[in-house]
Amino acid sequence: MSQDTLFDKVWVLHKVSSLPGGSDQIFIGLHLIHEVTSPQAFGALRDKNLKVKFPERTVATVDHIVPTDNQSRPFKDNLAEQMIETLEKNCLENKIRFFNIGSGNQGIVHVVAPELGLTQPGMTIACGDSHTSTHGAFGSIAFGIGTSQVRDVLASQTIAINKLKVRQIWCDKKLSKGVFAKDLILHIINELGVKAGVGFAYEFAGPAIDELSMEERMTICNMSIEGGARCGYINPDEKTFSYIKNKLCAPKSKHWDKAITWWKSLKSDENSIYDDVIKLDASKVEPTVTWGITPGQSISINQQIPLLDDLSPNDKLVAKEAYEYMSFKPGQYIKDTPVDVCFIGSCTNGRISDLRIAAKVLKDKKVSKNVKAFVVPGSEKVATQAKQEGLDQIFKDSGFQWREPGCSMCLAMNSDKLIGNQVSASSSNRNFKGRQGSPSGRTLLMSPAMVAAAAINGKVSDVREFIN
Amino acid sequence: MKSEFTQPIGKISNINGQCIPLIGNDIDTDRIIPARFLKCVNFDSLGESVFEDDRKTLKGRHPFDLEKNKNASILIVNSNFGCGSSREHAPQALMRWGIKAIIGESFADIFYSNCIAIGIPCFTLPKKSIEEMQNYCDNQFLFLEIDLKKSLAKSNDLNFNLEIRESSRKMFLSGEWDATSTLLENENLIENKFNQLPYIKFNSQLSKSK
Numbered sequence: 001m002s003q004d005t006l007f008d009k010v011w012v013l014h015k016v017s018s019l020p021g022g023s024d025q026i027f028i029g030l031h032l033i034h035e036v037t038s039p040q041a042f043g044a045l046r047d048k049n050l051k052v053k054f055p056e057r058t059v060a061t062v063d064h065i066v067p068t069d070n071q072s073r074p075f076k077d078n079l080a081e082q083m084i085e086t087l088e089k090n091c092l093e094n095k096i097r098f099f100n101i102g103s104g105n106q107g108i109v110h111v112v113a114p115e116l117g118l119t120q121p122g123m124t125i126a127c128g129d130s131h132t133s134t135h136g137a138f139g140s141i142a143f144g145i146g147t148s149q150v151r152d153v154l155a156s157q158t159i160a161i162n163k164l165k166v167r168q169i170w171c172d173k174k175l176s177k178g179v180f181a182k183d184l185i186l187h188i189i190n191e192l193g194v195k196a197g198v199g200f201a202y203e204f205a206g207p208a209i210d211e212l213s214m215e216e217r218m219t220i221c222n223m224s225i226e227g228g229a230r231c232g233y234i235n236p237d238e239k240t241f242s243y244i245k246n247k248l249c250a251p252k253s254k255h256w257d258k259a260i261t262w263w264k265s266l267k268s269d270e271n272s273i274y275d276d277v278i279k280l281d282a283s284k285v286e287p288t289v290t291w292g293i294t295p296g297q298s299i300s301i302n303q304q305i306p307l308l309d310d311l312s313p314n315d316k317l318v319a320k321e322a323y324e325y326m327s328f329k330p331g332q333y334i335k336d337t338p339v340d341v342c343f344i345g346s347c348t349n350g351r352i353s354d355l356r357i358a359a360k361v362l363k364d365k366k367v368s369k370n371v372k373a374f375v376v377p378g379s380e381k382v383a384t385q386a387k388q389e390g391l392d393q394i395f396k397d398s399g400f401q402w403r404e405p406g407c408s409m410c411l412a413m414n415s416d417k418l419i420g421n422q423v424s425a426s427s428s429n430r431n432f433k434g435r436q437g438s439p440s441g442r443t444l445l446m447s448p449a450m451v452a453a454a455a456i457n458g459k460v461s462d463v464r465e466f467i468n
Numbered sequence: 469m470k471s472e473f474t475q476p477i478g479k480i481s482n483i484n485g486q487c488i489p490l491i492g493n494d495i496d497t498d499r500i501i502p503a504r505f506l507k508c509v510n511f512d513s514l515g516e517s518v519f520e521d522d523r524k525t526l527k528g529r530h531p532f533d534l535e536k537n538k539n540a541s542i543l544i545v546n547s548n549f550g551c552g553s554s555r556e557h558a559p560q561a562l563m564r565w566g567i568k569a570i571i572g573e574s575f576a577d578i579f580y581s582n583c584i585a586i587g588i589p590c591f592t593l594p595k596k597s598i599e600e601m602q603n604y605c606d607n608q609f610l611f612l613e614i615d616l617k618k619s620l621a622k623s624n625d626l627n628f629n630l631e632i633r634e635s636s637r638k639m640f641l642s643g644e645w646d647a648t649s650t651l652l653e654n655e656n657l658i659e660n661k662f663n664q665l666p667y668i669k670f671n672s673q674l675s676k677s678k
Contacts, residue, residue: 013665016657020644021635025651027661029668037555039509048648054662065507079507086509120667130554130578144578146556148585148647156651158658161581162635194494195548198577228551230577251670259670294494294551314547318493411503411553432498432552439502439521 002166004272006235007201010141014124016158023162029123030140031058031153032109033096035065035087036413037128041150042090050155052094057157059118060091060098063108064413068376068403071101080414094154105248107379107405110134110347114218115381117247121236121263126153131347131429133224136233137217138240139266141201143231164201164231165275168268171208173283178464180357181216182349182427182447184208186288186298189227191280193315194296197229200275203268204234208282214243215353222348223429226295235267287463289334290431290445292322297431298445301462305332325433326442327421335460337444340422342373342455343436344400344448346410349427350378354448355386358427359394361452361466367399368458374401374416376408400455412437425454473515473564476587479643481617483569483589485541487610488531489602495545496552497579501561503553514557515564532565542612544601545572550579559583569614571621571630573598584636587645589616591630600626616640 002008016025033041038060045052052058065080075081091098099105105112110131113119121139125132128150135142149159169188175181202224209217217234224232241260244250251259286300297319299305307330311319323330344350344358355377367373375395377383383405386392392402409416410428417437418424424436424443431443444460453461505517523530531537543562549572550558559582562570570583571591583590591614593601604610604626612621614630616637621628639645651658662668 014661016661017654019635019650020642021638023635025654025657027658027665029665036506040511040556043510044648050648050652053658077507083507083509120670123667128554128556130552132554144554146554146559146578146582146585148556148582152647152651155648156655156658157662158651158654160647160651162633194551195574195576198548198574225552225578228548228576249671251667255670259667262666294496314493317546321492411498413503413506430496430498430552432496434502434521435498437504439524 002273002275004269005166005203005274006139006233006266006268007141007164007166007203009266010122010124011163013122019160023160025158026124026161027158028126028153029057030113030118030125031157032113032125032127032132033058033060033150034109034129035062035083037147038090038150039083039086040147041154044151045154052096052154054157055095058096058154059113060087060096061106061109061112062087062100064407064411066101066404066406067414068406068408068416071404077415104380107382108347108350108407110222111351111378111382114138115247115379117244117250120244121240122266126159130225131222133230133232134218134222134347136221136224136231137214138244139233139236139263141231141233144225165199166203167197167200167276167278168203168205168274170277170279171204171206171282172279173281174208174211175282175285178449178467179285179287180447180449181212181219183285183288184282185220185223186290186295186445187285188280189223189296190298192227192278194226194294195228197224197227200229202227202229202232203274204232209234210237213353214239215351218351219348223295226429236263287447287450289450289460291326291328291334292319293325293431293433294318295429295431295445297322299334301335301460303334305330305334307331335462337460338423339371339425339444339454339459341418341424342367342371342451343409343424343426343428344451345376345378345408346428347378347407348429349448350376350382352382352385354427355382355391356389358448358452359391361449361463362398362400362456363394365398365456367455370458371455373399373455374403376403377405379405409436411435425451425460427451480587480589480640480645481615483542483614485568485612486539487542487544487601487605487612488537488540489544489605490531491546491602493547494551495549497550497555497558498552500550500558501555506555506557511557511560511564514561518561518565536609541566541568542614543567543570544598544605545570546598547573549575551576554578556582556586559586559588563588571598571601584639584645585647589632589636589640591632593628593630597628
């Protein structure tokens, strides 16, 4: 059993009681909600005649269903309009702070909370969304919950949960030029498998992780869940503190110094004990692309799609399904695979640094005429910043459509969808069957820089050929 | 869709029913209920849309469309079932279709907690036993009697020792699997915790004193 890791320290601090069955009652320091997984929870509260216990510990925004072309109200989609109205009403009635469209702070919940300084080290953070693991980048213990647990947090600010084991993933050396956090996390998931993290929290550590910016760390923790780990985190350091400093909800004046002292005490001790440790060499990671229907089915840009015989017995079943669904032949190279749609955005890679690197690749270049390309900033703040830097113009000049913030085609709950069996090069997090809105649509996950390169060439390309 | 849906409530100690096998590893929640069906403010109509895209692709040959399975209630799955999104809509859709328990090689964490939270016990068995069950269902009906007290599943000619997380098993047997009231029993402890946490004071925008 793990001891003296950040996970252990934060867990103990938030433990309210041991429940009769053997799980723990854990206090949730920050609860984030959005329009998709909260309405039924508020409904359940009303049915049980319960109130929101600490409304000031819950913060809301709207992201999944928002259109990215025209956001004027009412939305064209009646169901989407009904969902945003329900959230507005629930927040108003329960005195919950809501960052609505046009507030300047709306966006994907996992982009918004860090940029507002809501996400801080040592907190427990829950949200009805599996990518809540993103917030672990700040040294918080953050995980996705279902709607019944959203109800529990609203009613009691606590949930019943079994303690997770802790696996340290030690990333040695540094990422090479043209290789990004997205490539590293895809590589890790490929190495460990999509279910290795079940029952674990992942602690990402080592020189390669220290080297990453806060936004890159968020990309890593964001996809912990794709490796099966409900929660992923990184020990806080000076980069963490300076990212938070002066943000809207960051500790101010005398609280700031106290906060820093406390935050520094949280990181895993030198001699802490882990349930498992995995080491890998980050300098060997190359630009990585998925070829299949799970985020674990990925290869380096210059590799061939694996042969069935090269795979472990457990991976064969899904590989067969993937060849058929993706219409790929075993042994085929992924490079030069034609793409129809290029999407830059999502809680994985929709932040300002993602837009900057994509714009750098796209500058003075044109999107291939066979490709539909669009960029969806992760939040209103990201969009504003990008405009100030002139990035929107670079995207537009290249042939990318510049859209309004939201989750968009990561999960295609709005009108941004693949059509038929189109192939998308996507900076998002899931390549599941049908994920991007068409039951036969095909998704290739990659870094935003790689999406930009694919957009220019109209086919999967090695971004290192663009940024030398 | 079966007859009138009723939400499980109270103690759950025995589940008897026909098994429905669904073969495949890493079956994610987008497949169980595609995102377009999440545009709703209640779960009521999800049952008929469960596995919508997979069912359309298989044109009537999907296990959830086979006439022989229409009364089945125990789902038999393989490894990492329910991976991906945290959407509770996935187990809600299965439950509304008629699923009352799931037996599998392994489950994704969030899916598992969602099932437990709404009253669907999830059991694990080794790969070999799961395949034995799934093969059995190929040409005959498999009716199982699941006994949560003994963690046992038996049919006329098969017996299985089921694995289930002890905390979940106890909750179902005591009827306390609907967590809200259990959690609220510790109201004083919750208040104490709130007052003790260092960062509650740090945060000017979120603290009670705002």
